[in-house]
Amino acid sequence: AQSVTQLDSQVPVFEEAPVELRCNYxxxxxxxxxxxxxxxxxxxxxxxxxxxxxxxVKGINGFEAEFNKSQTSFHLRKPSVHIxxxxxxxxxxxxxxxxxxxxxxxxxxxxxxxx
Amino acid sequence: xxxxxxxxxxxxxxxxxxxxxxxxxxxxxxxxSWYRQDPGLGLxxxxxxxxxxxxxxxxxxxxxxxxxxxxxNFPLILESPSPNQTSLYFCAxxxxxxxxxxxxxxxxxxxxxxxxxxx
Numbered sequence: 001a002q003s004v005t006q007l008d009s010q011v012p013v014f015e016e017a018p019v020e021l022r023c024n025y026x027x028x029x030x031x032x033x034x035x036x037x038x039x040x041x042x043x044x045x046x047x048x049x050x051x052x053x054x055x056x057v058k059g060i061n062g063f064e065a066e067f068n069k070s071q072t073s074f075h076l077r078k079p080s081v082h083i084x085x086x087x088x089x090x091x092x093x094x095x096x097x098x099x100x101x102x103x104x105x106x107x108x109x110x111x112x113x114x115x
Numbered sequence: 116x117x118x119x120x121x122x123x124x125x126x127x128x129x130x131x132x133x134x135x136x137x138x139x140x141x142x143x144x145x146x147x148s149w150y151r152q153d154p155g156l157g158l159x160x161x162x163x164x165x166x167x168x169x170x171x172x173x174x175x176x177x178x179x180x181x182x183x184x185x186x187x188n189f190p191l192i193l194e195s196p197s198p199n200q201t202s203l204y205f206c207a208x209x210x211x212x213x214x215x216x217x218x219x220x221x222x223x224x225x226x227x228x229x230x231x232x233x234x
Contacts, residue, residue, distance in 0.1 A: 006157075032215060036158075044158075044205060044225040051215065090158055094214055101146060101165060101214050102173055107157035 002027040002093050006106035013081055014114050021076040021109045023065075023091035030096030033074040034103070035065055039087045047089070050074065051096075061085070086113045117142050121206050121226035128196060129234050136191045136229050138206030144224075145211045147189040148173070149181065151202040152228075158205075164189055165211060196233045204229045 007022040025031060035047040048059025055067040065076045074091060091106040119140045128134055140147065148163035150173075160173030164183040178200055180192040189208075193200060206226040213221035 034214075043227050044207070044223075046213070046222045049213075092158075096215075101148075101163055101211070102171065103148070103160050103163070103214070104174055105150075105158040105160070107155065 002031070002095065002102075002104050004091050004093050004104055004106035006089075006091055006109050008109050009107065010110045010112065012112045012114055015083055016080050018079050019077065019081050019085075019111065021089050021091075021111065023074045023076065023106060025072050025074065025091075025093045027072075027093060027095065032094045032096050033065075033067060034092040034094070035059065035063070035074070035076050036090040036092060036105075037061075037087050038090070038108075044090075047076070081111070081113050083113050083115060085111060087111060117224060119206055119208050119224050119226040121204075121229050123229060124227065125230050127232045127234065130197055131195050134193050134196060134231075136193075136204060136206075136231070138189045138191065138208075138226060139187050140189075140208035140224065141187065142208060142224065143186065144208040145186070146214065147183065147206065147208045149179070149189070149191050150205045150207065151175065151200075152205065153202050161191070161204075196231075198233050200231065201233045202231060204231060 003026045005024045013019045033050040037047045050057045050067045058064045088108045088110045122137045145166045149161040150158045159175045162181040164170045207223045209223040210221045
């Protein structure tokens, strides 16, 4: 079984400040990790993903995340946020390797960027 | 234009009345999946399909059925809806590689959502 914990349900941050959204996972097998974004009253979009290789993953809109296997974490970061980054962010995990594509999501973190 | 379409977008129904929410994609993707989104619970996967006639359960499959008879379509069926299935539903599609291996540019495409209310 796999699970995801997003440690903060809401994160307020001032415009142009850095932000980190925290995600920890639990799995008995190797994992693939994902971050998704949902802008207000809109659908979902894949932000970035870690499947293998470099543990630092760059995504769209200037976001990046680092896979830390020893800490079982996949925190999302951005060095300088904009008003347009206000959205809800979801971390997700899938079993690594072929054969299973079951995605388990965290409960989400609402990022509010304050002007 | 690459897209995932869902119908209907909004539906109010009553307990026990069978309904189907359709999902269709025009990108020839192998992988399709259904999610429900509830306040405070985030997103939860209901079912997914890796190709025609290949489906598997997600985290919350109870009360739902799916079928994948054609590659482009992945309908979600509620045989006997109950109020606890009131939710916002999203369908998504992607190449298999978007979730395992594949190109780094492979991504998932989500439908616009279906807001279902069961009275």
